[in-house]
Amino acid sequence: MMTEPVNLQKTLQSFSEPWSPRIVAQLNDYDVRVAKFRGEYVWHSHLDTDELFIVVAGRLTIHLREGGVERLVTLRQGDVYVVPRGTEHKPVSDAESHILMVEPTGTLTVGDTHEEIPDDVDVTTGHHLD
């Protein structure tokens, strides 16, 4: 249980690693996470859950594979998008973007199915704040 608010901008200033979400709050059995996206992530999908993205700063492109067809959605500051469960997706951020995500506690960053994961990718269910 949180007793005081947590500030998104302050939390985002407290770390620099890309693709390494921090858990800022818990809501029932869901986590609210913030992360810095920089460069290309791996293709992956979450089989049992949708995934909510909100752009706090910057620009995010999400590549999607929907029924064998690939397309992209581009999100700018203040944009909200939900990737449906089971949909393969690959977030890309040419410049750094700051992203808020909401998903069930325990959801892995790389999903349940994914392409080969480079060694430097932080495979995590999110890091708790100190």
Add this chain to the structure above:
Amino acid sequence: MMTEPVNLQKTLQSFSEPWSPRIVAQLNDYDVRVAKFRGEYVWHSHLDTDELFIVVAGRLTIHLREGGVERLVTLRQGDVYVVPRGTEHKPVSDAESHILMVEPTGTLTVGDTHEEIPDDVDVTTGHHLD
């Protein structure tokens, strides 16, 4: 399912009524809502769910009754706070604030228990965008 992103600021510009949330996205069995808070709301509590507040713009004070003790938390832009299930709370915004909320689909704005509701309060589970 959403095919294109929804912008929070644009959605907030599309209506003016206070305490009348718009549903901008659905995530599993949760809704993502935005609302304008202006003035004092009614004391209420949600018995079965926590409630997530994120301040998009402005300032929000949440009065809380925790174990018989009343206290307030003040949220500024970018602040995140979760009111735990069963906790009586009363949001107050002296000037208008713009708030993002995440809660289970079907959650009533006035909760499961509440003080007397003035006639002009919009009792709703959120309005879908046109």
